[in-house]
Amino acid sequence: MRSSLCALWLLLLPLLVVAQQRVLPLDQLRSGLHFAGSDVRALQADEFGNPGQLALQRGEQRWSEAVGPASKSCFQCHGGVAQSMRGVAARYPAVDARSGRLLNLEDRIAQCRQVHQQGPALVLESEDLLALSLYVTRASAGLPLRVEVSGPARAHLLEGERLFMQRRGQLNLACTHCHDQNQGRRFYTDALSQGQPNAYPLYRLEWQKLGSLERRLRSCLVGVRAELPDWGALEMRQLALYLGWRGAGLPVEAPAVRR
Numbered sequence: 001m002r003s004s005l006c007a008l009w010l011l012l013l014p015l016l017v018v019a020q021q022r023v024l025p026l027d028q029l030r031s032g033l034h035f036a037g038s039d040v041r042a043l044q045a046d047e048f049g050n051p052g053q054l055a056l057q058r059g060e061q062r063w064s065e066a067v068g069p070a071s072k073s074c075f076q077c078h079g080g081v082a083q084s085m086r087g088v089a090a091r092y093p094a095v096d097a098r099s100g101r102l103l104n105l106e107d108r109i110a111q112c113r114q115v116h117q118q119g120p121a122l123v124l125e126s127e128d129l130l131a132l133s134l135y136v137t138r139a140s141a142g143l144p145l146r147v148e149v150s151g152p153a154r155a156h157l158l159e160g161e162r163l164f165m166q167r168r169g170q171l172n173l174a175c176t177h178c179h180d181q182n183q184g185r186r187f188y189t190d191a192l193s194q195g196q197p198n199a200y201p202l203y204r205l206e207w208q209k210l211g212s213l214e215r216r217l218r219s220c221l222v223g224v225r226a227e228l229p230d231w232g233a234l235e236m237r238q239l240a241l242y243l244g245w246r247g248a249g250l251p252v253e254a255p256a257v258r259r
Contacts, residue, residue, distance in 0.1 A: 022246070023180040024194060029250050032193040032258055035184065040205070044257040052134065052203040052255025055127075055210045059135025062128055067119030074132070077116065081139050089137040090145050090252050093241045095152045102156050102237045106133050106201075106212060124231050130201045130210045137201065138254040145198050145252065147244035160242025163235055169226030175239075178220075190259060196247040197240060199256030206259060213240055 033041060044050055063074045063081060078084040092105040103111065109132050110122045122129040149157045164175045178187075179195030186192075200213035207215075214236045221228055229235055 023176065024246065026249060029196065029247055030183075030194055031196055031198055031250055031253060033199070033253065033256070035191040035193040036258060040257055040259055044253070044255075050203070050255055050257060052210065052257060055131045055134050055201075055203070056138060056255055058127065059131035059133075059138075062132050063135055067113070068117045070118060072117045072119075074112075074117075081135060085136045085139040087140055087143055089133075089140040089254075090143045091147060093156075093237050093244060094148055095156070100152065102153070102234065102241065104212075104214070104237055104240055105136065106130070106214075107232070107237075109133055109136065125212060125215060127210070130212060133212070134201050134210060134255060137252060140252045141254045142251050144249045145244055145247050147241055147248070149241070149245050153241065156238045156241050157245055159235070160238035160240070160245075163239045164242055164246075168221065169224035171224040173224045175220070194247075195243065196250055197243040198247055198250040199253040199258070202253075202256035202258055204258050213243075 033044065036044075047053070060081075066073045066076075074081075089105055092108065093102055094108075095101070096103050096108070096111075101107075106124060106129055110124070110129060113119045113122050122132070147153075167174045175195060178192050182192050183194045184191055197213050200216070201210050203210050204216075214231070217236055217239060218228055
């Protein structure tokens with residue numbers, strides 16, 4: 001009996017270590033919308049004025065569009081997005097059971113397009129891929145983030161945590177310095193948020209278009225004058241997984257708007 005308990009403890013220890021290192025208590029989690037100005041909050045709440053609505057319409061069109069030699073559409077396999085995709089976005093990034101790779105939602109959609117539809121590749125950060133991602137994410141609006149961090153995802157989670165705490169670039173800053181230690185403080189005209197991932201992909205007024213979480217992470221790296229990884233790099237997926245665990249319970253927002 002004692003040996004069984006010891007074995008169980010060794011299996012759970014990595015997760016317990018991570019849990020003990022949670023900087024933001026769960027009851028203190030706040031979406032980026034909490035730190036946004038009243039103008040941004042009003043724009044996101046405006047069903048007709050929200051600029052993300054255009055991307056949603058594009059995503060709906062691409063969902064029903066037949067592509068590839070077999071002329072397949074997303075709808076033919078999955079049916080209506082509201083039923084088949086509800087809860088999906090809240091679970092990503094996730095380890096793909098077949099390939100063993102850590103994928104975000106855009107990766108998964110792009111993989112499906114090539115493998116099952118045999119259609120032309122959807123390039124990361126392209127309008128069509130982001131529109132499809134937003135359309136799928138919209139089906140999970142209001143549901144809490146719940147990424148899987150056990151099993152094969154555990155090592156990715158721990159690496160994501162390390163990346164979040166790692167000092168980078170010429171400014172020698174880590175994600176935690178802004179989004180844990182200085183959240184709510186003003187950086188120029190804007191308040192620093194907690195860096196939560198529950199609203200991506202979102203429309204950013206600075207970009208004047210829809211953008212992914214990876215794009216936002218890369219912008220942060222530029223801000224601290226750090227070397228940029230390649231698009232689609234594993235470390236970006238690992239960091240996103242840690243952010244998903246860190247923000248567990250926050251509701252999915254779509255379509256979201258930020259400054």
